[in-house]
Amino acid sequence: MSLAWRSGRGKIALSTVLMILGGVAWPMLAFALREGINAVTTHDPAKALTAGVSVALLVIAALLLQHFAYVPYAEAAELAVVTMNAELIELVAGSGRLGQQENPEYADRVALLRKEIAQFSDGMVGLMAALALAVSMVATGLLLVSVHPLLLLLPLAAVPALFATQRAQRQMAAARDRSATSVRQAGHLFELATSAVPAKELRVFRLQTEVRRRHLRLWGDIGRELRAGELRSAVTEAAGQVVFAVGYVAAVLFVLRATVAGGNQVGDAVLVIVLGAQVNQQVNSALDLLRRLQRMAQSMARLRGLRAPAPVQDAPIAVPEMPDRIRHGVTMRDVSFAYPGADRLSLADVNLTLPAGSVVAVVGENGAGKTTLVKLLCRFYDATAGTIEVDGVDIRRFPVDQWRRRVTAAFQDFVRFEVSAQQTVGVGQLERIDDREAVLAALDRAHAGDLTDRLPQGLSTPLGNSWRQGSELSGGQWQKLALGRAMMRESPLLLILDEPTAALDAEAEHLLFERYAENARRVGRATGAITVLVSHRFSTVRMADLILAVADGRIAEAGSHASLMAADGLYAKLYNLQAAAYRS
Numbered sequence: 100m101s102l103a104w105r106s107g108r109g110k111i112a113l114s115t116v117l118m119i120l121g122g123v124a125w126p127m128l129a130f131a132l133r134e135g136i137n138a139v140t141t142h143d144p145a146k147a148l149t150a151g152v153s154v155a156l157l158v159i160a161a162l163l164l165q166h167f168a169y170v171p172y173a174e175a176a177e178l179a180v181v182t183m184n185a186e187l188i189e190l191v192a193g194s195g196r197l198g199q200q201e202n203p204e205y206a207d208r209v210a211l212l213r214k215e216i217a218q219f220s221d222g223m224v225g226l227m228a229a230l231a232l233a234v235s236m237v238a239t240g241l242l243l244v245s246v247h248p249l250l251l252l253l254p255l256a257a258v259p260a261l262f263a264t265q266r267a268q269r270q271m272a273a274a275r276d277r278s279a280t281s282v283r284q285a286g287h288l289f290e291l292a293t294s295a296v297p298a299k300e301l302r303v304f305r306l307q308t309e310v311r312r313r314h315l316r317l318w319g320d321i322g323r324e325l326r327a328g329e330l331r332s333a334v335t336e337a338a339g340q341v342v343f344a345v346g347y348v349a350a351v352l353f354v355l356r357a358t359v360a361g362g363n364q365v366g367d368a369v370l371v372i373v374l375g376a377q378v379n380q381q382v383n384s385a386l387d388l389l390r391r392l393q394r395m396a397q398s399m400a401r402l403r404g405l406r407a408p409a410p411v412q413d414a415p416i417a418v419p420e421m422p423d424r425i426r427h428g429v430t431m432r433d434v435s436f437a438y439p440g441a442d443r444l445s446l447a448d449v450n451l452t453l454p455a456g457s458v459v460a461v462v463g464e465n466g467a468g469k470t471t472l473v474k475l476l477c478r479f480y481d482a483t484a485g486t487i488e489v490d491g492v493d494i495r496r497f498p499v500d501q502w503r504r505r506v507t508a509a510f511q512d513f514v515r516f517e518v519s520a521q522q523t524v525g526v527g528q529l530e531r532i533d534d535r536e537a538v539l540a541a542l543d544r545a546h547a548g549d550l551t552d553r554l555p556q557g558l559s560t561p562l563g564n565s566w567r568q569g570s571e572l573s574g575g576q577w578q579k580l581a582l583g584r585a586m587m588r589e590s591p592l593l594l595i596l597d598e599p600t601a602a603l604d605a606e607a608e609h610l611l612f613e614r615y616a617e618n619a620r621r622v623g624r625a626t627g628a629i630t631v632l633v634s635h636r637f638s639t640v641r642m643a644d645l646i647l648a649v650a651d652g653r654i655a656e657a658g659s660h661a662s663l664m665a666a667d668g669l670y671a672k673l674y675n676l677q678a679a680a681y682r683s
């Protein structure tokens with residue numbers, strides 16, 4: 100509300116006045132009607148004329164004023180939606196960790212919230228109109244009392260309806276929560292069916308009909324769940340309304356009896372009949388407002404849930420200075436790790452040292468734990484047991500943010516930032532995003548200097564289909580840009596390359612790493628920087644100073660290419676298999 104107020108005090112104040120005038124016009128209309136009818140029954144033409152003109156003016160006011168008031172309200176509500184979305188992005192993407200985003204329950208909550216925030220503006224408008232509603236309810240109450248104090252009980256008859264509405268809301272929210280996972284899965288299928296990247300596989304495997312069928316089936320399930328919830332909540336709400344209807348009928352009969360007995364004038368009976376209908380209208384509006392407020396409160400509670408800080412495992416006792424260089428190496432001591440909620444370890448009892456200045460390759464079969472090892476080094480997660488140390492200092496003692504500044508990485512599932520080529524590389528070091536020379540140097544280090552020559556506007560070329568005139572790149576070209584992005588930071592302590600070249604051909608990868616490894620060792624000698632390369636290509640892996648063969652979450656072997664070949668274990672087996680495949 101404070102946001103709405105700050106968005107334009109003058110406009111909001113004027114709208115609120117218009118809203119209140121419009122709101123009060125309805126009960127005043129009933130009052131003018133009473134005066135008119137009483138004037139007719141007492142044969143007072145002057146009073147009847149005044150009342151008639153008042154009725155006309157009040158109808159105009161009641162019908163028109165509120166429309167104008169809604170314009171600034173809607174504007175302020177949109178602003179609130181934009182602000183909430185910004186906060187949601189900050190909460191979801193701002194965390195230094197991955198644990199939340201890889202958790203399906205968290206993903207459900209974020210998906211629901213995204214949907215709810217889109218409907219937030221309606222609730223905001225209702226909330227801003229609440230003052231006008233309250234004023235018109237008070238005016239109605241005063242007029243009812245003017246006929247008979249007992250009539251003030253009429254709005255009380257609406258109280259059960261209020262409770263019923265609250266209950267109905269909870270029933271609906273529970274139904275929505277129950278169907279959240281299906282909604283998320285249906286959303287995923289919709290993305291699959293309509294976005295460009297999956298289009299090829301969908302067609303090759305002729306999956307379009309299957310995806311459509313599953314999408315329909317999910318929506319069938321969701322529809323059934325929601326309809327059942329809607330039916331339950333409709334029955335609950337109707338029960339509340341029946342109580343009010345009984346109260347209304349009783350009030351009308353009460354006044355009619357008094358009128359027939361001569362205690363009231365005819366106009367009083369008309370006043371109560373009209374006001375009674377208005378009370379019903381007001382109570383409905385109040386219920387609707389309550390419904391919206393409850394939805395908003397639920398959204399806010401969900402948002403608060405996301406705001407709650409993730410449990411901090413690493414409260415540092417004394418934060419040491421981030422080292423300028425690594426002198427000895429990064430050591431993992433008895434490191435084990437299980438993903439949150441998982442019942443098996445993805446890494447178990449890892450003990451190893453990555454020597455300062457070295458190029459370390461990690462090999463192993465799919466699911467062995469290579470990426471998990473890398474995630475711990477990047478501190479997307481902390482080890483479940485054991486420690487990771489840099490020159491003897493536990494990395495959990497460094498603030499995550501500072502550690503991240505000295506880590507750079509390229510991943511297999513790299514991001515295609517659809518901005519200019521300059522920026523898609525430059526975001527690797529935001530402070531230098533517009534530094535052309537830095538971007539060109541990074542691309543050169545990634546062996547991708549020639550790429551920009553092929554782009555129509557060089558580094559300024561907009562990339563991707565979200566631009567009208569954007570250039571679409573091949574998978575390998577996008578990957579080269581992602582590698583360039585990783586090379587933007589010139590003095591990282593840790594460079595992670597997690598299958599960053601899977602989309603490049605074997606020769607391009609070999610050339611890149613030959614050059615890269617040489618450079619990495621040279622830089623490494625100066626800063627102790629360690630390069631960790633995850634790859635399935637053994638022609639590249641053999642160049643590394645240290646090779647780690649991971650199997651089932653454990654380090655099965657560690658050593659140089661020559662020593663591991665001599666040992667004739669897992670590495671030698673995998674190497675020979677690939678070499679034989681290439682020879683044949």
Ligand SMILES: Nc1ncnc2c1ncn2[C@@H]1O[C@H](COP(=O)(O)OP(=O)(O)OP(=O)(O)O)[C@@H](O)[C@H]1O
Pocket residue numbers: 201438441445463464465466467468469470471472
């Ligand atoms: N976010 C996650 N939540 C739960 N378990 C996960 C998660 N990511 C990976 N795992 C599990 O951890 C184990 C190791 O996975 P990891 O991604 O480290 O393998 P990898 O060696 O990098 O495999 P690949 O060569 O296929 O990339 C696997 O059993 C996987 O199922």
